[in-house]
Amino acid sequence: MPRPEPIKAVRGVRDIMPADRPLWRRAERSAAAVAERFGYEEIVTPIIEPAELIERAGEDSDAFAKELYRFVDRGDRAIALRPEATAGVVRAYFEHNLNQGPQPSRLYLIGPMFRYDRPQKGRYRQFFQLDVEAIGSAGPALDAEVIEIARDWLSTLGLGDLRIELNSIGDHRCRPAYLEELKAYYRPLAENLSAESQRRIEQNPLRLLDSKAEQDQPFKARAPRITDHLCDECSAHWSAVRRLLDAAAIEYVLNPHLVRGLDYYTRTVFEIFPAGAAGQQDALAGGGRYDGLAEAEGWPPTPAVGFASGLDRVTDLMAAGDSSPVAVVVLPEGELDVAASELARICRTAAAVAVDYETRSLESKMRSASKRGARWVVIVNEEEASRRVARLRDMTQREQTEVRWEELPTRLA
Template identity: 45%
Template sequence: MAQPTYKTHLGMVDILPDDIRKWQYLEQLIRTEAELFNLEEIRTPIMEQTELIVRGLGKLTDIVSKEIFSFSRGDDNYVLRPELTAPVVRAYVEHHMEQRGGSQKLYYIGPMFRAERPQKGRQRQFHQFGVEVIGSDDPLADVEVIAFMIHIYKKIGIKNTTLKLNSIGDPESRDTYKAALKEYLKPNFEKLSDVSKERFEKNPLRILDSKEEEDQPFIESAPLITDYLSDESLQHYQAVKEYLTDLDIAFEEDPYLVRGMDYYTKTAFELISPDLGSQDALAGGGRYDLLVEEIGGQPTPAVGFAAGMERLLIACDELGIQLGDEKSVDVYIVTLGDAARKWGLSHLPDIRDLGISATIDYKGRSMKAQMKDANRENARYAIIVGDHELETNKFTFRDMVNSEEESISFPEILERLSN
C-alpha cells in the first residue's frame, strides 16, 4: 500500500530552520526598535467574528467579498483574520483600554490569512508587523507612525523606497468628492471594468484603487480629492507634510492614493520599493477615525500602518542584505565512547549555565564525523573527550577559528569560556 503524501495548502509555506533565523532577527529588531518609540506589543487571536471583519473593512472590499477564510461552528461565524487593525481596535474597545490613560501606542507581529491567488510576495498565509496609535487626532501621531515605519526599513538597510502621501479627508469631504467623481465617471460608465462598475454606486472611491487596464485613462484624469478637502482636513494634511519635512522624511504626493479599507479618513500613505517589481508595496496605512465607533466604541481617532514581512524579506534578498548571523554554536563536545558521551551529557548544563550555547553528537559517530559536524555548525570551540581524557581529567580544548588546541581541565575550560 502506497504511503500517503501530504503537502502544505496552496499559498502557505513552511518556514524551515535555514530561514527561521532571518525571521527571528527581523522580529527581534522590530521589538527592539518599537521600545525606542515607546510602543507596546499586543497579540490578538487568529480567529475573529465574521461581523467584526465585515464591519471593519467594508462589505465591498476585495478582502471581504473574495478573500476571507470563513467557517461556522454552531451559530457562531468566524474568519481567520485577514488583517489586524480591526482586531486590535476590537481589543481596545472590549478591554476599555482608554482607561489606561493617554494614547494607546501599540504594535503587533503575526500571521494573516487571505484566499487570494498566490504569487511572489503574496501568499494565503502571510505575516505582517504594524502599529496602531489609538486616541489621538494630532498630526504628530500620523508622523510618528510613518517615522517608525521608515525607521524599520532604514535600520534593515532598505533605503530605495518612496513614501506616497495623500489625504482622503473627513466623511463630509469624501461625500462631496464621491459625488464629483461619479459625475466625472458617468459619461464613460460603460467603458469601466466590471469591478469598477460594481463599485460605482456604493464605493466609487475604490475605483481609484483599480489595477484594471481599461480604468487607467479615467483614473489619470479624475478630479483630485485634495481639491475637495474641508478646511480642517486640509490643515491636518498640511501639518503632516510640515512635520515630515521637519524630520527630513521625503514624500511624494499621490492624489489617487485611497487605500483599500473603508475605515480610513484623512491621512493615507504607502511605502513602495522598485526592488519588488510589480508588487512594489512594502507597507501602508493611514488614519481611521471612524473605526472605533463603527465596532461599538466611543468616537475615537486613530492612525496606523501594516507591513508585509515576506515582501520585506524579498527586498532584502534582492539587495543582498543578510538578516542575522549564520547558524552557529559556541561549544561542540566531541565524544569517543559511551563513558565520554555520559560525561558530555552531564557537563552540557555547566556550559549552558554560563549563557553559552553547547551541543553534543546524538548518533555516536566517529571523531572525524563529529568534527565535520562541528564545522558545519560553525562551532567556535570543540571539547574532545575520550577514555584518556577521562582518566587524566585533561580535555582537548580546540579553538576552531584559529586551529589551536591545548589540554586543560574542565574548570579551566569553563573559565576560558566565561572570559
C-alpha cells in the same frame, strides 16, 4: 507494503525554519524597540474574532467574504481568523476601557494574520504583520508619527531606501461631494473603461483611481483630485501632516491615486515601497487614518491612525547574515554518551554546545563540525574521560591542547 502519504503542511502556509529565525527575530525585536522608543506598548489580541467584527470592518464586497477564513465553532458561533490586526486592536481598546485612559493609546502588535486567497510567492494564507496604532486622537502629529515609526524601523533593518507615498481621501463631510464629481467625470467615459471600472463608477468610485487596467490609465491623470476638494478641516489636517513630515526630514511623494476602498478610512493614507519597486504589489507597509472604524464596530466614534507591515516581505528583503548558532561541538570517541553529555553541560555554562553522538569515524565528525561552523571542538576518549581531561581544538587556529574539564568554561568564554 505501501507507505501511506506523508502528511504535509496545509496549503498556503509555511514553516519558518531555524536558518531564517534569526532574521525574523531581528525584524521583530527592532520593531518592538522602535515602537517602544515612541511610547507604544505591546498588545496581543486573539487570532480568532467574532466573524461579525471582521465583516463590519469590511462591509464592502463579495471578495472580502471570499478571502475571509471563516468557520462555525462547536457552539455555533461564527468565527473568523483575523485578516488584519486593526479591528481586533480597536475592539480590545474599548473592551478594556483604554478609551477611559490618557489619549491617545499607543499600541503595537506583532502576530499571524490569515487570508484565504490563492497562494503565491510572498502571499501566504498565514502571514505575519507588525501593526502600530494610535487610537483616540485626531491630531495630525500622530499621522506623521506612525509614518516616522515605519520609516525608522525599516531603516534599522537596512531597508532605508524607501519611497513613501502619501495622499488624503477626506472625510464624511467632503468626500461625498467629491465622489459625485468623480462619477460625473467618469460617466461619459464609461464605455472606454474596463468592465470592473464600469461597475465601480456607481459602486465604489474612489477605486477607479487605483485601477491597474491598462485601458483605464489615460483617464486617471485628468480625473479630479480629492486633495483639491477637501473641506477646511481635512485641508488643514492634510497640510499639517505634510508640514510635520517635512520638519522630520521624511521624504515622501504625493500620489493622488492612492486610496482606500472602505468608508471608515479618512484623511491620510500612505504606503511605503522599497525604492526600486514600481508595482503596487511590493508595498512594505501601508496605513492611514480610520476615524470611522470604531463607530462601524458599534463603539463610540473615535479617531485613530496606524499602519501595518508584512513581515514575510520585509524579512525576504533583509540581507541574510549567517552566524553559526553552535560555538562548540563535543566529539566523544567511542561509547561515551554519559561522559560527553556531562562535558557538554560543563561547557554550556560558557557557550552554545552540541554533542555529536553519531557512531562514525572521528574524521567524519570533524568534517561535520567544521561544516557547521563550530569555533571549538572538544574531543574526548575513554582514557581522557577517566582523567577528566579533554582535547580542546581551536578550529580557526587549528591548534589543540589538553584541558581539564573544569577549565573549559574559562577557555571557551
